[in-house]
Amino acid sequence: MTKVRDVARYVRSKNAGPFWATLEIFCDTKEDYEKIKNSKVTARKIAELYNVDESKVKVFYVDNINVIKFSFPRSIPQGHKYENDMHFGQQYILLAETAL
Template sequence: MTVPVLVPVAELADVVRSKNAGPFELTLDIVFTRREQFDLVARERAISREWVAEAYGVPVADVGEPVYYAPARAVKVTLRRPLVSGAVGDTDVYGAQQHGPLLALRLPAAP
């Protein structure tokens, strides 16, 4: 059995982004370049609540179940914002700069 090659998500996806999902939540999106890559990640459930919780330093209970949406070759995960959007101390009102931890994700590469 061969060990899968793990590749940074930025090399496999056209889009890696974050955005508000209302004032209390963030949505993380990964849109894969190739159908084969999306299919592999979806089949393996390679993006998990546990990984997102660890990457963002939040409890697993604050992370929604990843949604694998085949027509768009996309994975979406929603998590609770640490601060309400626009609250004192919030440094990213739109949630558009919160995708950084996703870039540390390494995924098995499709052939």
Template sequence: MPKLKDIAKACKSKNAGPFAVTLDIMFDDVALFERVRSTGVISASLIAKLYGVQESDVLFTEYPPAMAWKATLPRPVASGAVGDVDVYGAQQHAPLLDIEIPL
């Protein structure tokens, strides 16, 4: 099975304020996006599992016109607080990269 990092145009993360992080998964091919979308693998429940949060804490948006998914979830530590390891939230996309897609 291909991994998301091998078929997506981009997987990225960034702060959505000091208390949340946003994850983006984007494709540049409509047919491939639709094939991945039809698997149902990319979901709020998967994001919750990968990031150790409750599914109800994940704001999940599928946006077909942009061939993308977006998820916003709470940060475990506020940006810049003691114990924060990624002030900008720019490295939080790593768990997405190894998602296996059953194509």
């Protein structure tokens, strides 16, 4: 079973402000980019993985640099007393381990 991490050069997660999070998939080749772009890695899958409303997941395909970005509202704002990853930097693992 091929996973995102097996095809992508780099997968990362980060803040997109205190209320939004972003996941990014960087690919070395157009072939790898198209493989992920045309896979089961969709807004629906991101909504399932990160427990967010699918209609709020924004998807950006940056064809000229082989990057796919997903942005969605954080369940609780950055810095909230119950928030456990202030920079959203460790959340990429779920995406990296997702099967294509």
